[in-house]
Amino acid sequence: MAAQKGKDLLLKVDSNGSGSFTTVAGLRARAIAFNAETVDVTHQESAGQWRELLAGAGVxxxxxxxxxxxxxxxxxxxxxxxxxxxxxxDWQVVVPDFGVVEGAFQITSFELTGRHDGEVAFEIALESAGALSFDAD
Incomplete structure (x- = not known):
């Protein structure tokens, strides 16, 4: 993936369940992280005492x-x-030259901050709440 402008990474929400996504207003920074837990199946007879993982078994x-x-x-x-x-x-994250990730999310963190000489800003975090789909560019 070549270098891309950060402003082109979009976070969108289906605010009324109609399947129509709207960009969340005013976001200055966005990120998405994918996680996969591991399931350790190492046992006494594992080759060389190396850890063994069970493919596709983690959350x-x-x-x-x-x-x-x-x-x-x-x-x-x-x-x-x-x-x-x-x-x-349902939310979407659009990553240029990568694809679109879509699925159910819940807001798990929301913070408001403000300085006496500036605007009120917010930080938000969402966690997946079901299966996600991915459509490559």
């Missing part, structure tokens, strides 16, 4: 995170309602 998960500012009251209210209600929604 898979993904974490989306971002930070930025709210550009309007609608995006502020939407995210706030997801946090307080524990809402699970």
């Amino acid at each position: 898979k998960s993904a974490r989306l995170s971002g930070s930025g500012i709210f550009k309007d009251e609608e995006s502020d209210a939407l995210i706030r309602s997801y946090v307080f209600d524990g809402t699970i929604r």
Whole structure:
């Protein structure tokens, strides 16, 4: 994957369950991490006492995170309602020259910060809540 502009990595949400995704407003930084737990099946007779792992047996998960500012009251209210209600929604992350990851996520962390001489900013983290799909570019 060649170098890409960070602003081209998009975080989107299906806010009403219709299958239509809208870019989350005001995000200045975004990231996605994929995780796969391992299942250790090492036993006394493992070759050379080396650890053995069971392929495909661990739990898979993904974490989306971002930070930025709210550009309007609608995006502020939407995210706030997801946090307080524990809402699970379909989200997308669009990574240029890589693909689109889509699936159900829940907001697991939401922080507001502000300086006396600046705007109120937020940081958000979402954890996968089911199977994810991936469509390569």
